[in-house]
Amino acid sequence: MGDEAKNPRYIQTVPKRGYRLVCQVSPPHGNTPNHANTTHRTAPTIDIPHRRNSRFSHVYKYVGAIVLLVVIGGIFWQQIALKSNLSMGYSAPLTRAKGIEYSPRIHPDNIHVYYLSEIEGSNQPELRVINKDTASVRRVKLSGHISTIIKVMKKHTGMPTQLIYLSTSHSECSVYQAALSNPQEDEQSVKSVTKLFDCKHKRIKDVDYHEQQHAIYYTAQPENFWPNQVYAFDIASKKTITPTQPEPKGWGHHSIDISPDGETLLIMSTDHDYYTQLYAVNLSTQEITEGAKFSRPVDEAIWHHDSEHIYYHSPPPSYQILQSDLYGENTQAIIGVSEELSSEMTRMADGKNVLFSTEQSNYNNRWLVGEEDFTAISNSTVSDISPIMFHHSEQYVFASKRSGHMQLYLGSYRSKEVVTLTKFHARYTIGHMAMSFDDNALLLSVNNKVYHLPMRELLEASPLTDFNEKHLIYVSEFPIISLDWFGIDNAAITTVNHGTPTLTVTNLLGQELELPNGNWAYGLTDSEYPTDIYIIKQKSNALHYIGKKEELDDGLASSATSLKSLLNLPEQFYHAKVDARTLYYITTENDVEFLHSVPLTGAGKTTKLPLYRFSNYDVTRGKIIVSDMADREGDIYRTVQ
Structure with missing residues (x-):
């Protein structure tokens, strides 16, 4: 066929x-x-x-006839998939429960993954942590709502795990920092929760945390209409600034990612023609570099571990994670799956792999x-x-x-x-x-x-x-x-x-x-x-x-x-x-x-x-x-x- x-x-x-x-x-x-x-x-x-x-x-x-076609196609497909996986690498599922699991973030130990789980018919996500090697799962009971996990950190041995997350429910939009017990403990506890940023009355599109600057970067609509712009909130001074960025056009700057070395901000900007342009902004010199322009909308792109290359999603119906330089050159497929990819890809702590989610809505x-x-x-x-x-x-x-x-x-x-x-x-x-x-x-x-x-x-x-x-x-x-x-x-x-x-x-x-x-x-x-x-x-x-x-x-x-x-x-x-x-x-x-x-x-x-x-x-x-x-x-x- x-x-x-x-x-x-x-x-x-x-x-x-x-x-x-x-x-x-x-x-x-x-x-x-x-x-x-x-x-x-x-x-x-x-x-x-x-x-x-x-x-x-x-x-x-x-x-x-269709059933027969499915059986033959399935066998044929498995053979192709095996060959494809051998050439591209392969993926391993971490969760397979009924409902949807999303927003994965790796702990610095590169063993435990925090994520959100939402059972069918529920609007209340649960925070969970899984050991990627043993598949053991533990629930973490937060007192409030959680919409997106932004960052998982642990500064020193013996110190609590720090979880930074976004909550956009119950008439609020806020970024919080929670101190959690260590992920290997049987009973997961929340030691404290601190509000870092109040984003009420803002339509947040994407958000990231700059650990070195102790700042929240986010994209949002000014006056609740397009185009989206990039903003930065300094947690220490409690001030919001508009950092250097290309002039937003069309739908504007909808997604961002801070490079692992903290020096460069990656911006995904989609114009009225639904073509997505990549930009890199040097946060020290304010220099703007124009990267690849795609003849399609790209929902997700993040920096590679080396802070020079990027990972991004291929166009459907081929659901692949691709790797290239900032300009879209030297492209290679990292992995391919059979479901739609959701826009919450993140680097693992081993310097070479990524976590990603699928979503069928x-x-x-x-x-x-x-x-x-x-x-x-x-x-x-x-x-x-x-x-x-x-x-x-x-x-x-x-x-x-x-x-x-x-x-x-x-x-x-x-x-x-x-x-x-x-x-x-x-x-x-x-x-x-x-x-x-x-x-x-x-x-x-x-x-x-x-x-x-x-x-x-x-x-x-x-x-x-x-x-x-x-x-x-x-x-x-x-x-x-x-x-x-x-x-x-x-x-x-x-x-x-x-x-x-x-x-x-x-x-x-x-x-x-x-x-x-x-x-x-x-x-x-x-x-x-x-x-x-x-x-x-x-x-x-x-x-x-x-x-x-x-x-x-x-x-x-x-x-x-x-x-x-x-x-x-x-x-x-x-x-x-x-x-x-x-x-x-x-x-x-x-x-x-x-x-x-x-x-x-x-x-x-x-x-x-x-x-x-x-x-x-x-x-x-x-x-x-x-x-x-x-x-x-x-x-x-x-x-x-």
Whole structure:
């Protein structure tokens, strides 16, 4: 078959679960039966082409062939994996428990590893320590919450182990230092806990501890918007500074790592085009060195033990840890695994190996509010996200990694049919989507571009393999954080630059429209009454009713006198939508996300619904479909070189 263990095209091994197909499977064209769709309103339902349809019942007769293929592929894969491991080195699992283990940090004795363990359905991580040689595990009972382990230290023999960690829960963001008993003791105890840094009201993206400077380096959003910047908090003086760094662009500086010798700061910065640039900042001379630029987003990169080379993740679907110099030259694969790598890689104390984690976060689309028989949508749990409902039928578009990387699919509530809409060869980052009121077109943001895609073209016999420039209506120099229709035939696009969200309205030909005087952040259209248009002001977050489309024929700018202020949204809201003259938006409170609904007519009551590790949602005629986490698995490994 020519399949590769580390870059599978057909069958992928999922540890602790089994195998899964990562290629598209469909029945022969002639064996797909007809099916009907139900229409609730006057607009017609878009028919699903029969040749691309797939019902679960018609896959059953292929199960025998698939099982045989899995067995043969598994044997074949094992042989390849053995050869690959011999050439790259291999990894050894440290944890294999149900749930997820993450944030590993090695003790200076190079024997004990501290990590966090979270069982399925729990939001409360447990601190644990494992002996990597004997696999014995002990629990460490901290009195408060712990989100990330930053550093494990032991200065002198006989002194307690020092644990520096981040807590981002229960309305707080703080960095603590805990004195722990030695890891080999049977009863683990916490001798003291000291708060080092209060990061409340900051959206921390990454954090590291500089032992020589006794300082906390971290990346965060200024004013809670992109781009991220690097900050340093001096623990002795209790002062925060902005260290020398390249000017952040796009999404900004999202990840950092301090070199083992303490002299250089590694910065990972991703622009609006989702290309990641590496920088090295000499902390003594303030000299900035520009390193490798990747034609993809890189979530994780750390210094090598020698403080000159780097480790980083390869692009999916090949899950490898690579080593190169700062400029991306002389690259070699250190290790490869069959699960996604999480962004918590760390050096071991032996000067040559690393600890790393895997993570499989599976999202599913489900009803949050719907008709009684619509309590769940049974589909794949391989990261199904961003559901967008049709307004006149029981269909919805969503994005999923079920084929190995992100594609678009068409689903049906009742029949559970799933149709492949795209087979992109390139690896796109699918952002925001919005369905037109007549269900005939989809607005889609991909990287820094917005496309207007007719549904008829998406439903042609062959899935879309790439975007056509004729559908491109907007290109941004800055990250796109919101997308909606603005009336029936315009798009409302929000970009963010230096912490300020800015609204742009364009027609479907790509021509920008002039807005009423003022500084506007977001534009919204009522999905039930698409002639009702709203805009949200910068800073104050005031929601204004701008009028009906037929009242705006002379241009948006002329409507300034008709603006009507309705309410002010909370300071840190996001994902706002309007449906049936009800405003919906998301907030985060005590590390939990909530979906709020607020009637704009004064009738009805305000509601607040909790979400679980939310990805996205959509609402039509009061029914709410949400994509949130179904389960989360992951383990901790060490390389063996």
